[in-house]
Amino acid sequence: MHTSKWMILTIIIACQLIVVLDASVMVTAIPQIGHSLHMSTTSLTWVHNSYILAFGGFLLLGARAGDLLGRRKMLGIGIALFTLTSLLAGLAPTASFLLVSRSFQGFAAALATPAALALLSASFVEAKERARAIAMYSAVSAAGGSVGLIIGGFFTDFVSWRFGMFINVPIGIVLLYLVQKHIQPTTVRAGRFDLGGALTSVMGMSALVYGLVQAAELGFGNPGSWIPLAAGLILLAVFIRIEARAAEPIVPLRLFASRQRAGAYLGRFLMVGGNFSLFFFIPQYLQNALGFTSFEAGLAFLPFTVAQFGMMYVIPGLVRRYGNIKVLAAGLIIAIIGTLLLSRSIGGLTHFFPEMFILLAIMGIGAGMVFQPLTTMGLTHVEPQDSGAASGLINVAHQSGASFGLAVLITVFNGSNLSGQPANLAFAHAVSSAMLGSVAFVSAALLVTLICFGTVRQIRRKQALQINK
Template sequence: MQSTKSIMLTIIVACQLMVVLDSSVMVTALPEIGRTLHLTTANLTWVQNAYILAYGGFMLLGARAGDIMGRRRIFRAGIALFTVASLLAGMAQSAEFLLAARALQGLAAAMATPSTLALLSVSFVETKERSRAIAIYSAVSGGGGSVGLILGGMLTEWISWRVGMFINVPIGIALLIIIPKYLQETQKRTGHFDLLGAVLSVTGMTSLVFGFVQAAAAGWHHTVTLAPLAAGIVLMAGFVAVEARAKEPIIPLRLFSSRERSGAYLGRFLFICGNFSLFFFIPQFLQNVLGFSSFESGLAFVPFTGVQFGMMYVMPWLVSRFGSVKILISGLVIAILGTIWCSQISTGTSFFPNMFLPLILMGIGAGMVFQPLTAFGLTDVDPGDSGAASGLINVAHQIGASMGLAVLSTVFESVYRSSSPSAEQFAHAASIAVTGSAVFLTTALLVTLLMLFRPAAKLRSE
């Protein structure tokens, strides 16, 4: 029985790792992709955002599909589509083809990922084993991005960035073979798909992100910036209105009735806004300013990755000893300090100790944040809403990555284009962008203090 559960957890984690890797495996290859396809720094963000927006935008529809059609069935369908899309991305000969394939990968990930956390929540019910399973899942969700940086840099340097896409193919095939043997189909529910809500959420978020990217290229007062931003606000308002009236919404608004859950979703969004953007700017700083190769810039994240995954083994003890809220607050403070330290980069910066030590602090902080946020996001969720709740956790993660990257790339471009491009100017712009990351993390800390800390204190006093 225990071995079967271990295999189940391995399948769930392998899927999560595969889709998380793809949000970052291209990052260390971006300078090479930009040179090959003639893309600016701002436009390069779409290599990430085409994937992330489709991923986050369709996540809740994927969760709903799992509830209605069976989570194992949608899980397998998502893995199959992801495998095909990865093959197409690796074969891309133009920027347009690559972006289309990346969007298809995002749609596939949106089908598979909600089922992973939902299957985990219903398969591991005993407190201790569930805590361990969530710790492993959270470590992979948080640390998989930095693993992708290392892997992407290694493959780009030694072979080709395309191999970062091709490696998903054998993994996907293996998962498709073993899933029917170890994962049981969940009970199906009758219902309907909230297609209008899904379309409004995807188009609304895409419009907002497009507006921020255009601000980086054309400025804030240009029509191509203001029009998509206005459209995004209107579409997202329409999305909320539709969800409030829909009989079977993709986001049941009752999920926000809990202060803890709402704080966890918002806190995760803000943390990822700051944390994920570091994976975009730091590798480019290392390559464009310090002269690192793709592989070396990926390898530079080993300190971050190593300590973040290492925290997986101590988190269950830390949470049981000090409580989730204290660990979450401590992790955020450590991550903020590391990010502020890292924001001091310049052309005279040496990797050791000026980046090595901050990356360790940032890794420790991130390793302490994701498990409590995941657990709070699932607090007191009705079994019928487990798919939507797990989907919402991942939506906050992906939309945070996309929105943070869009906002901070705008900050970067506004500084970088203010004078003649140079290594000094690039370093200064990257420093400002990393400072922006620290601002996002600090806001996440404030949300935690306001929405999670006080309820926990109240519970202890009762």
């Protein structure tokens, strides 16, 4: 790999790391944030969701902006805005100020991320280099969440939770310099922004998640829950109608004509929906039930992080030998087994070592086998004019899966507390139930893999037989 390409990949990976890391860097700081800003348990969920929803909701608009205004320009604008809003979030004097800052952080990430992935796709066209670059990008995307737990826990215990935001400022400044120096301006093309599609998508997903979070406390029969849920479904239906009619949609529906790409997007949505719950529930279990500090709870994810990141070096060889579909299915099966066993262990108030340590490593191996094949298949056979939208959809599936899965599993968690039991036992039981919900999400991802990608293989075999005849 040439030095210039290596620098481009370094910039892209660093950009992806800080935006993914910020989805979880606050998790181990939740008790401290609630205490310092006087936030309730329900409002604390929006420390995550305000960022994730804005990130996922505006990714498609960010991808379109990269196509129309230039990917280097949007990458620079996104990093600059992300740096500024990180500073504001760290300085937040009130809960409202923090949540608004986190929302703008998510919007900034939505401008930068699709531009970065599209630049990766355009810069690495040779098969072997492309596979290696995607493997590194996928490993960082997947492992960034657990790295965020460690960093957030360290700052919370030894400095302040605010430094989890402040650390983005010097990194952002350096990245801005490197983008201007090493990435050449990209071509732009004429077109229009699909603002109607962008707004209905983000409003629809936000209303859906808000309704689920409300249902966790009020129940689904309460108007405060079912009205936003109904509004969310209606807005998402309007979004699809707009995209079907728009001359230049932010989501060209033709991208879903490929069963392989559609399966990759849905599989990623479901996998992250189950996987992200690890970063929310397990650190709280370690702190509330086992007495870990914030930093210790972050360090507890090292076996998961090391195993997942280590798979980056193994996956390209496995894919060359067995193919994306087999590696993906095997990774999902390993993740299901690890999550199921961990759920049973937590329900029994297990010690961290060796049971949880080993199971987290197993889950990290499974997760590390999943994301590269899903990324590769989500970008396969995409026309050049759709590359920005396709890369945006990959990240939309990732972020919207995280917010939707967390909202669903919080409902499961709140509905599973054992009344009349010791607090630590009741909490462990609720976390165990949420982890079973995670198993259901990942199992659904496996089912999608078997249905969508199994059919793709059958079609290719028939085509090969017809050619040979």
